[in-house]
Amino acid sequence: MEPVLKIESLKKYYGRSKNQTKALDGITFQVMPGEFLGIMGSSGSGKSTLLNCIATVIQPTSGTITMNGRAIQELKGAALADYRGKEIGYLFQNFELLDNLTGQENILLPLSLHGVPEKESKKRLEQLASYLEVKDVLHKFPAQMSGGQKQRIAAARALILKPGIILADEPTGALDSRNAKALMEKLLGLNRQEQATILMVTHDSNAASYCRRILFIQDGVIFHELRRSIPEESRQEFYTRILKVMAQLGGGSANVL
Amino acid sequence: MFFKLISRGSRRNRKENSLFFSSLLVSVLAFYMILSLSHQDVMIFLTRMESDAVDKLMTIIPVFYGLTLFILFFLIYYAGKYQLERRRHEFGVCLMLGMRRVRLFAMLLIEDLQSSLIVLIIGLPAAVLLSELVSLITARLVGIGIIGHHISFSFRAVLWTAAGFLLIKLMAFLILSGRISRQEIGSLLVETPDGVKKQMPALVYGASVLLGIFCLTVAYGLAIHGEAWSGVRQMGLTVFLGLLGTFAFFWGLRFPMELALRSGKHNRKLHVFHLRQIQETVIHRSSTLAICSLLILAALCCFGTGVSVFRFYGESEPHVLDYTFTDCEEEKDTEFIRQTLAAYQLDTCFSDLFEMRTGYIRTTEDHEHAFRMEPLMSALRELPASTDTEVLLNNLGYATYPHLIPLEDYNRLLAAAGLPKLTLDAKEAAIYMDSGFTNFERTKLLNRILETEPEAILDQETIHLTGTVQTTSLVTDRSITLAFALILPDEMFETYTQGTYNIYLNGILADEETEQDNLMSVISDLNQRLDKTGLSYESYLQNMGRQLFYMVAASYITIYLAIIFLIIANTVIGVQFLMSQQKTNRRYRTLIRLGAAYDVLCRSARTQINWYFGIPATVAAFSSLFGVRSLLGGLLSFDARSNLAEMMFLSAAMILGLCVIEYIYIAAVKRSSDRYLLTLMVPMREE
Numbered sequence: 001m002e003p004v005l006k007i008e009s010l011k012k013y014y015g016r017s018k019n020q021t022k023a024l025d026g027i028t029f030q031v032m033p034g035e036f037l038g039i040m041g042s043s044g045s046g047k048s049t050l051l052n053c054i055a056t057v058i059q060p061t062s063g064t065i066t067m068n069g070r071a072i073q074e075l076k077g078a079a080l081a082d083y084r085g086k087e088i089g090y091l092f093q094n095f096e097l098l099d100n101l102t103g104q105e106n107i108l109l110p111l112s113l114h115g116v117p118e119k120e121s122k123k124r125l126e127q128l129a130s131y132l133e134v135k136d137v138l139h140k141f142p143a144q145m146s147g148g149q150k151q152r153i154a155a156a157r158a159l160i161l162k163p164g165i166i167l168a169d170e171p172t173g174a175l176d177s178r179n180a181k182a183l184m185e186k187l188l189g190l191n192r193q194e195q196a197t198i199l200m201v202t203h204d205s206n207a208a209s210y211c212r213r214i215l216f217i218q219d220g221v222i223f224h225e226l227r228r229s230i231p232e233e234s235r236q237e238f239y240t241r242i243l244k245v246m247a248q249l250g251g252g253s254a255n256v257l
Numbered sequence: 258m259f260f261k262l263i264s265r266g267s268r269r270n271r272k273e274n275s276l277f278f279s280s281l282l283v284s285v286l287a288f289y290m291i292l293s294l295s296h297q298d299v300m301i302f303l304t305r306m307e308s309d310a311v312d313k314l315m316t317i318i319p320v321f322y323g324l325t326l327f328i329l330f331f332l333i334y335y336a337g338k339y340q341l342e343r344r345r346h347e348f349g350v351c352l353m354l355g356m357r358r359v360r361l362f363a364m365l366l367i368e369d370l371q372s373s374l375i376v377l378i379i380g381l382p383a384a385v386l387l388s389e390l391v392s393l394i395t396a397r398l399v400g401i402g403i404i405g406h407h408i409s410f411s412f413r414a415v416l417w418t419a420a421g422f423l424l425i426k427l428m429a430f431l432i433l434s435g436r437i438s439r440q441e442i443g444s445l446l447v448e449t450p451d452g453v454k455k456q457m458p459a460l461v462y463g464a465s466v467l468l469g470i471f472c473l474t475v476a477y478g479l480a481i482h483g484e485a486w487s488g489v490r491q492m493g494l495t496v497f498l499g500l501l502g503t504f505a506f507f508w509g510l511r512f513p514m515e516l517a518l519r520s521g522k523h524n525r526k527l528h529v530f531h532l533r534q535i536q537e538t539v540i541h542r543s544s545t546l547a548i549c550s551l552l553i554l555a556a557l558c559c560f561g562t563g564v565s566v567f568r569f570y571g572e573s574e575p576h577v578l579d580y581t582f583t584d585c586e587e588e589k590d591t592e593f594i595r596q597t598l599a600a601y602q603l604d605t606c607f608s609d610l611f612e613m614r615t616g617y618i619r620t621t622e623d624h625e626h627a628f629r630m631e632p633l634m635s636a637l638r639e640l641p642a643s644t645d646t647e648v649l650l651n652n653l654g655y656a657t658y659p660h661l662i663p664l665e666d667y668n669r670l671l672a673a674a675g676l677p678k679l680t681l682d683a684k685e686a687a688i689y690m691d692s693g694f695t696n697f698e699r700t701k702l703l704n705r706i707l708e709t710e711p712e713a714i715l716d717q718e719t720i721h722l723t724g725t726v727q728t729t730s731l732v733t734d735r736s737i738t739l740a741f742a743l744i745l746p747d748e749m750f751e752t753y754t755q756g757t758y759n760i761y762l763n764g765i766l767a768d769e770e771t772e773q774d775n776l777m778s779v780i781s782d783l784n785q786r787l788d789k790t791g792l793s794y795e796s797y798l799q800n801m802g803r804q805l806f807y808m809v810a811a812s813y814i815t816i817y818l819a820i821i822f823l824i825i826a827n828t829v830i831g832v833q834f835l836m837s838q839q840k841t842n843r844r845y846r847t848l849i850r851l852g853a854a855y856d857v858l859c860r861s862a863r864t865q866i867n868w869y870f871g872i873p874a875t876v877a878a879f880s881s882l883f884g885v886r887s888l889l890g891g892l893l894s895f896d897a898r899s900n901l902a903e904m905m906f907l908s909a910a911m912i913l914g915l916c917v918i919e920y921i922y923i924a925a926v927k928r929s930s931d932r933y934l935l936t937l938m939v940p941m942r943e944e
Binding site: 082230 | 526528530534846849850859
């Protein structure tokens with residue numbers, strides 16, 4: 001099976017030689033179709049830079065990112081915009097809903113951006129709204145929604161164009177534990193039922209426990225990987241393992257398991 | 258370090274916000290222009306010719322200065338608000354780092370003073386140059402040979418400009434910085450859009466739009482039918498309905514926008530987004546938009562009216578006569594004038610001196626039926642109905658006791674004007690109408706009838722009306738005009754006037770006199786010498802001065818106000834847009850994340866700008882069609898109103914011209930917006 005996303009020797013350096021910061025220093029990994037991959041690491045470890053490189057928000061210094069067989073660094077103009085809108089779905093920590101648009105308008109925004117007729121996605125909208133339980137707030141403005149509703153609207157927006165991969169940047173970061181759990185269950189459901197490929201960056205060990213595989217990044221390099229054995233290992237057991245790694249993370253690479 | 262911060266801040270303000278900087282420059286230019294008015298060539302000329310009227314106008318200048326100060330305060334306030342808003346985050350950081358509020362205030366004050374001084378250093382020479390240019394252009398338009406050109410620099414105007422500018426700048430600064438420094442650090446650090454306002458039921462907004470349209474229609478009706486000018490109450494009602502209508506219309510606009518959102522085609526790129534953006538603007542700032550629309554309307558009305566008035570009063574008749582000596586009742590009086598002129602050695606200044614006699618029919622006491630021209634009136638009635646025939650029928654209906662002019666005198670006038678002589682047989686008469694009482698169309702109509710040599714009855718004697726309608730001014734004084742007179746062969750004139758008539762002695766300056774210097778200097782010098790003779794006279798320049806005064810008083814000020822209004826309205830709209838764009842920068846960042854390319858964002862912002870400027874400008878342009886017509890109808894004299902159609906056309910052309918200015922403004926704001934969006938394309942670390 002071909003990977004959805006292939007990252008090879010990805011480097012991103014900031015600044016000149018003397019004061020250079022190596023945000024990513026030769027990262028290589030793959031994401032397979034239908035995978036739910038988590039990226040964990042402390043603040044400044046390079047996980048957001050990695051996500052931004054995949055989302056083409058920033059240009060890597062070197063290395064390649066291949067999405068469905070296409071090197072994304074070579075994309076320009078309309079092809080690049082199409083990649084951002086159609087191949088990836090982005091889920092932000094702060095939802096990033098447009099506060100002057102209703103829930104439905106926010107969800108349909110990518111269609112308008114990429115010239116997709118609304119009729120085609122009407123069924124998809126209904127399906128997503130009902131699955132994510134946001135039907136009641138479709139005609140409300142973000143200011144009239146709860147945090148959980150906002151994030152689920154944002155999730156519907158990320159999914160409306162059936163992207164090849166969903167990039168989630170700390171999706172539970174701004175949610176309380178109840179809403180965070182509800183969101184993660186919905187994401188897991190999407191992953192299992194629709195075979196949606198998800199790449200999630202998170203600090204939250206609880207959210208990470210929903211993933212099937214977790215990469216731990218420190219100082220711009222992958223220093224550890226955890227895989228959940230399904231069905232033998234329960235989510236609780238996996239969570240415990242994550243916590244152990246996180247405890248080690250505080251002590252740096254010398255304390256790696 | 259503190260001063261380094263200040264000078265950097267000040268430099269950055271100028272570089273990053275050209276709109277703000279140009280607003281300040283405009284203020285300086287506007288102040289200087291109004292204050293240096295008395296030094297303009299035209300005004301210097303007028304002071305010498307029509308000093309009383311000019312003195313009155315000059316007493317209004319401080320009021321205008323005050324008004325300009327007041328209006329420009331808002332311009333500077335808005336531009337300054339935008340300027341400070343974009344630096345909120347920076348102020349928040351400064352305060353977080355422990356800068357005291359007093360120190361922040363001092364920093365901003367010095368920065369403000371520094372930029373004000375730079376504006377004055379650049380603006381004042383520019384203002385002097387512009388004023389000089391305007392002076393030269395108006396001098397050229399009027400005729401530089403007539404009024405001459407002087408340097409219009411005024412030191413007093415420079416001082417007052419600087420004082421006024423610094424005053425309003427300081428006031429705006431105190432209010433704005435006071436507001437900023439009172440805010441919580443947290444709110445300074447976070448840029449938040451205005452959020453969603455509580456909405457009322459759609460029916461309320463729909464009703465508001467309808468009420469607005471109704472009020473505006475009534476106001477337009479009152480304005481265009483002239484009822485508005487029939488009294489203070491009616492005028493007050495018209496203005497009130499106009500204002501209420503505009504505010505109600507803008508307030509209710511969210512209803513049609515909501516309808517457009519629901520029913521529109523949403524497939525176009527970011528269609529919903531920019532409709533929502535515009536809707537937000539309309540919701541949050543409907544009154545600002547209404548005020549801007551009213552300012553644009555005021556500008557369009559002022560400009561249209563000013564230019565039309567300028568055009569009307571600027572249409573000068575051919576210059577034939579230089580002097581007319583009055584106070585002559587008998588032949589010997591004119592002889593006395595000639596002798597007096599000779600005694601003072603002034604007779605050589607004139608190349609020609611000739612009498613112009615006018616008198617009434619003295620052979621009958623029946624003023625109601627002394628003259629009748631029924632065949633001409635019937636011919637007029639038979640012509641297809643038009644405003645011109647209606648006016649002619651009405652005016653000529655009163656011509657039962659006309660003035661009489663002898664052919665000999667009139668032919669001398671024609672000769673002086675370089676026109677062919679008029680020939681009349683016995684029992685023939687030509688019609689004379691001053692150009693103020695007829696126009697090209699009406700003269701053409703009458704001339705066509707006169708070709709048939711219609712009969713007329715002059716004191717029970719049949720005569721024939723012949724030739725063409727004569728319009729050359731009889732004397733220099735343009736306030737002495739004859740609505741209708743008959744030019745008669747000399748014997749007939751003597752018979753009908755029975756030797757009782759007024760005599761005016763017309764004089765034409767010798768060529769050698771006018772060749773030496775500009776006409777104004779020659780006539781001014783001659784006037785001084787003539788004053789010593791004790792003769793009553795009227796000179797060409799006094800007349801011209803009177804006409805110019807109308808032109809300057811009406812058009813200069815209206816055009817000036819138009820420009821100020823237009824600049825303020827456009828700056829406020831532009832600044833508001835850019836401010837809200839910066840406040841909502843997160844939305845644009847999200848769109849970029851969702852795959853919006855730079856050109857898509859620019860297109861969306863450009864559409865918003867088009868709407869943002871377009872809504873108030875369109876409402877204003879539509880209203881101005883009625884406003885200009887009403888102003889022209891209400892303010893112009895009767896004879897000026899006869900050219901209303903032509904003036905309306907001229908006003909429409911001016912409005913079109915102003916739309917071009919509007920377009921230029923829109924283009925400038927679009928450029929600023931594009932530049933800003935480009936800065937958003939660079940990713941920002943948000944942890």
